[in-house]
């Protein structure tokens with residue numbers, strides 16, 4: 001049975017671990033007549049093309065931190081015995097709950113025009129206040145007692161001097177800042193969704 005294999009996609013050695021697992025799944029596909037053929041699939045912006053570049057040892061596939069970078073399926077010959085296909089990110093046909101949509105938005109899996117950054121930031125901060133309050137107070141040095149997500153984001157804007165023309169806090173800029181900090185891993189190792197949330 002297949003199991004999850006944690007890797008850092010940018011590292012060639014790590015990416016090679018995938019090949020070893022795939023070879024076990026298809027031990028008869030070992031030569032140029034019957035090469036091992038893999039396809040990398042997943043939701044947008046999770047690192048599919050990066051894994052491929054790791055395996056190739058060079059940046060042949062375009063990879064960047066935004067969804068829908070890969071536009072079509074592309075074939076790459078790693079060697080005579082190994083062919084890999086990169087593919088565009090796929091989404092299931094219907095995002096059935098608001099929470100799922102916000103999780104996808106916060107994790108940069110859907111285009112910026114499909115969501116509101118302020119909603120995404122409020123959702124993110126609510127989750128962080130529930131699960132990882134210390135990560136928030138450590139990063140922004142803001143007192144958490146009795147604070148909600150909106151007040152927290154406003155407080156960040158205040159502290160960082162983010163003001164719009166009328167002098168009010170530029171909430172959108174502060175919202176973008178927290179989402180960017182999360183995406184860059186600046187809250188440490190956090191998970192907004194865990195298995196127990198789903199069962």
Ligand SMILES: Nc1nc2c(ncn2[C@@H]2O[C@H](COP(=O)(O)OP(=O)(O)OP(=O)(O)O)[C@@H](O)[C@H]2O)c(=O)[nH]1
Pocket residue numbers: 007008009010042043044045046047048049050051062063064065066067068069070071087088089090
């Ligand atoms: N920290 C970290 N970043 C990664 C890793 N793998 C990929 N990334 C980054 O994630 C971003 C997306 O990588 P891509 O390889 O373009 O993702 P993709 O799944 O091909 O994206 P689409 O083609 O848009 O669906 C890039 O900024 C990568 O540098 C990883 O293992 N660790």
Ligand SMILES: [Mg+2]
Pocket residue numbers: 048049050062063069070086087088089
């Ligand atoms: Mg890609």
